[in-house]
Amino acid sequence: VTATAGPVVYGATKSSAKRPNVVYTQWVHNGQASSSQKITIERKIEHKKTATWHVESGFSYSGSVKAKANLWKLVNFETEHKISLDLKGGYREEVSDTETFSVNEVVTVPPMKSVKIDWVTTDAVQEVPWTSTVTITGQVAINFRNASRYDVTFYDLVFLYEGNPLQCPAAATCLYTAKGTFTGVEAHESQLRITEHDYQNEEARSLALAAQTYTILLRRTPHTPAAKTLQHFKHSTSEENIYSYLGIHFFNIVASVLRVTGLWS
Numbered sequence: 450v451t452a453t454a455g456p457v458v459y460g461a462t463k464s465s466a467k468r469p470n471v472v473y474t475q476w477v478h479n480g481q482a483s484s485s486q487k488i489t490i491e492r493k494i495e496h497k498k499t500a501t502w503h504v505e506s507g508f509s510y511s512g513s514v515k516a517k518a519n520l521w522k523l524v525n526f527e528t529e530h531k532i533s534l535d536l537k538g539g540y541r542e543e544v545s546d547t548e549t550f551s552v553n554e555v556v557t558v559p560p561m562k563s564v565k566i567d568w569v570t571t572d573a574v575q576e577v578p579w580t581s582t583v584t585i586t587g588q589v590a591i592n593f594r595n596a597s598r599y600d601v602t603f604y605d606l607v608f609l610y611e612g613n614p615l616q617c618p619a620a621a622t623c624l625y626t627a628k629g630t631f632t633g634v635e636a637h638e639s640q641l642r643i644t645e646h647d648y649q650n651e652e653a654r655s656l657a658l659a660a661q662t663y664t665i666l667l668r669r670t671p672h673t674p675a676a677k678t679l680q681h682f683k684h685s686t687s688e689e690n691i692y693s694y695l696g697i698h699f700f701n702i703v704a705s706v707l708r709v710t711g712l713w714s
Contacts, residue, residue, distance in 0.1 A: 501633075
């Protein structure tokens with residue numbers, strides 16, 4: 450018996466969201482009565498974008514069944530990753546890129562103002578369902594034993610159909626659809642969020658109330674080329690839909706055949 454997985458096919462996006470993260474904060478206090486103060490914000494950060502496949506309805510048997518997956522139009526990675534996704538239920542695979550972003554901006558602090566400067570990066574997070582069709586071909590051999598001899602009988606895979614979520618278009622061919630969710634996370638925008646307060650002396654700064662907030666949108670061009678990493682995570686729980694057709698269900702198949710042949714009542 451052989452099992453071959455078709456490529457991963459993506460469906461329509463089922464959810465998308467924007468996730469802001471404050472990666473750096475700086476306070477500037479200008480206690481001068483008539484002069485503005487300029488401050489240069491110059492920083493670098495490493496940002497991680499990820500692509501994750503989670504197998505929810507998986508397929509397993511004595512061998513390993515893997516499906517090819519691509520990232521086209523899902524996450525903007527600079528290089529093409531060749532993904533071979535194990536279809537075992539509960540399996541999770543992640544590919545990540547690390548890139549460095551920089552900011553070099555001049556912020557003006559008006560007279561008698563305290564300014565809070567937040568560097569905010571916002572990630573775009575999307576979840577997309579995927580499927581992969583597993584084709585199972587071959588026959589099941591069962592060894593019957595009586596007092597005088599052994600008999601080996603071959604049965605078509607259609608015996609696997611009963612009680613299992615399989616489609617069997619031919620006697621020796623069955624199909625199973627593995628399913629899961631793809632999650633992509635990448636940078637959407639980067640900005641400085643400037644919040645002005647009335648100037649507070651050192652003792653009262655913790656009580657300052659915001660007077661005005663504005664933002665400076667930053668270019669999202671990476672400062673340095675991305676560093677590519679490939680990580681594999683494997684996790685399974687009792688709640689996952691794990692089907693081991695040639696293992697867990699094999700006893701039921703044999704029992705059905707023995708009942709049909711009258712060798713077991």
